[in-house]
Amino acid sequence: MAQPLLEIDRFSVRFGDKVAVQELSLSIARGERVALVGESGSGKSVTALSILRLVAQAELSGRILLDGDDLLQKTEQQMRGIRGADVAMVFQEPMTALNPLYTIGKQIAESLRLHEGLRPNAARQRGIELLKRTGIPEPERRIDSFPHQLSGGQRQRAMIAMALACRPRLLLADEPTTALDVTVRQQIVDLLIGLQEQEAADRGMAVLLITHDLNLVKRFAQRVAVMEKGVLVETNTTEELFSNPQHPYTKRLLDSEPQRAIDAIEPDARTLLDVEGLAIDYRIPAKGWRSMFGRATFRAVHELDLNLRRGETLGIVGESGSGKSTLAATVLGLQRPATGEIRIDGIPLPKSGQSRERRELCARMQVVFQDPFGSLSPRMTVEQIIGEGLAVHHAHIDPKDRRGRVAALLEEVGMPAESMVRYPHEFSGGQRQRIAIARALAVEPELLVLDEPTSALDVSIQKQVLNLLTKLQKKYQLSYLFITHDLAVMRAMAHRVIVMKSGRIVEAGDTLDVLRTPLHPYTQSLLASSLINQSASSRTTA
Structure with missing residues (x-):
């Protein structure tokens, strides 16, 4: 046989007492x-x-030829x-x-x-x-x-x-x-x-x-x-x-591919989130002579309508720049200015100010971000991270009861209660995301905005986190606004899906229907580009 280009022979990597690679041989x-x-x-x-x-x-041994x-x-x-x-x-x-x-x-x-x-x-x-x-x-x-x-x-x-x-x-x-x-x-x-x-x-x-x-x-x-x-x-x-x-x-x-195990929505489930005519503009520097007259605007989201019922997951898919995260930030009250109306359980979300009504409505919505390490303060213990929302929105709870609530939340997401004294860097990526979910659940929200919550995780850890989210939704009838570009995750988690392109909804419908028979050319191109096994949808259950 011809000599291989690369031959790794009984190669090991050791960091002090820890062996990172052991007797690896590969050509x-x-x-x-x-x-x-x-x-x-x-x-x-x-x-x-x-x-x-x-x-x-590191101490390296063996040969790399x-x-x-x-x-x-x-x-x-x-x-x-x-x-x-x-x-x-x-x-x-x-x-x-x-x-x-x-x-x-x-x-x-x-x-x-x-x-x-x-x-x-x-x-x-x-x-x-x-x-x-x-x-x-x-x-x-x-x-x-x-x-x-x-x-x-x-x-x-x-x-x-x-x-x-x-x-x-x-x-x-x-x-x-x-x-x-x-x-x-x-x-x-x-x-x-x-x-x-x-x-x-x-x-x-x-x-x-x-x-x-x-x-x-x-x-x-x-x-x-x-x-x-x-x-x-x-x-x-x-x-x-x-x-x-x-x-x-x-x-x-x-076997780590996410499997669809969500419950059907109750026929009489009330509408929790209602978005009507939402448009979002960014101010950008104008070019040339226009710069003398101020700034130009860029429309990130165009007159968008959507609704989300209690216990339902609405998936939002699209490429970077399609307006997914801008939409989510606006729903959470983190992105202004915007035109149109956002209603939570029929109550309009105030567009400005720090009123009590706005704070109470925002407490009914929480978010889990893509990067669990970047979204958790490295200077705070897990107890402080999860308990912060309780201290703000439920100030009447005494410290002892708050600590007990934090311990219960950790156990709810599959973490030991003793984790509360540790810091984020002491946990794996999947564990940090569980902590982020526990933080979101602390104020007992009805709506979770999930912004690419598993994209930074390994496939097996991803499946564990998705299973956890499914279990929590069934237990507490949570509503999810689920943003992702992973169509396999979308297929497993979402009851309905909307497809966004350049700030507009180009297709919407039941998730399995959209994935099986996409109507819009952009949706078809997304599915053609995805590496998921489309036949796997036949194994799923609603």
Whole structure:
């Protein structure tokens, strides 16, 4: 057999007494696409970073051979010549990975200057060609853009252009589509496959994809390796692994797709939320001579109507910029100014001020955000985080009773009561999201706005959180306004769905009806871009 491009041989990573990766052996052939999957903490990203020797304060043992050359024996100076030239990496969050102080062109040129010695004009021209190759429109103009001036999909394309600048033999892609909408996600997947196939024909470039998105794996990878707690538990071709998994952990991962288990809405259920003629404008700086006469406006949401009944989940789907989160913030009273009317249980929500009526109405609505770590104060204990709403809206409760209520809420969401003395950083992502849900439940709301509550979680943790939300809805007859771009989650959770595009509702109806027979071309494109298994809807129950 020909020598593999990359061979990881009995490789281990140790941080003090903790073993992050244990005796890992894995090979990747030239021109092959391999996916490394597993939950957070399984050792996937540590393995990828170790190939580039970017893991700090860790003890590495074993061998990592690139074309037979052991990277663990290289000096730091030698590794600088390998990074970017022979092995390149595409990171999960391009806004964090890209330098905000330099244009895209300068960041691409840096690699070309260091590894290929190109002069500025030649590097710029190569950068334009790379941006064009990765599908960025107007590459001659975009090359002078800063990262914040690009959309999420364009930033990820720019990252891929940087990674491919020196035509590496191995490309490491660490969750490259997690933060992207379904249509952009498909574009990036297709782009990576196309570029890899071109480079594989020329130089035999291989790709190691790090992900927990099993639908992405099914579409992208030729072979899959599964890791659990630092140990490689199964390796097989993609088709064989998905059709006939052997290890219990692999079976559990594949069984983590959210299942629909929601109750039907009571025929006489009252309308809890009623939105009528809602329009939301943003003021933006005017260009040219118009700037002398003030600011222009951008309409984010156009005259929108919707309603939500007690015990019902209304799903809102659409790409970034479609107005989903703006709508949610306005319903919560966090976004002003707006025209139209929002009624909670028939009572109009006051449009301004801090009146008692407004405070009481807002207490009937709570929100669970996408990022559980960013939405929880790192300086407060869990008891303080959950108890804050009780102190504001139920000031009559004495501290002892408040503490008992916090303990009961933690147990309600599947957390031990003793967690209340700890801080957010001491918990996993799924545990932090459970704490965020407990905080939202503290003031006994009737409506929860769920803004991408599971997009940052592993598939198995995602399923646990969705099951928890379903259980809480059945127990307390909660109404959910559920915002997501994950159509598999929408299929499992929503009774009805509205599809938004450019601030307008383009399609609405029963969730299963919309997913099975979409009428609007935009909805059809969303479903075509989604990597979910549409046949799975036949297994669901209402």
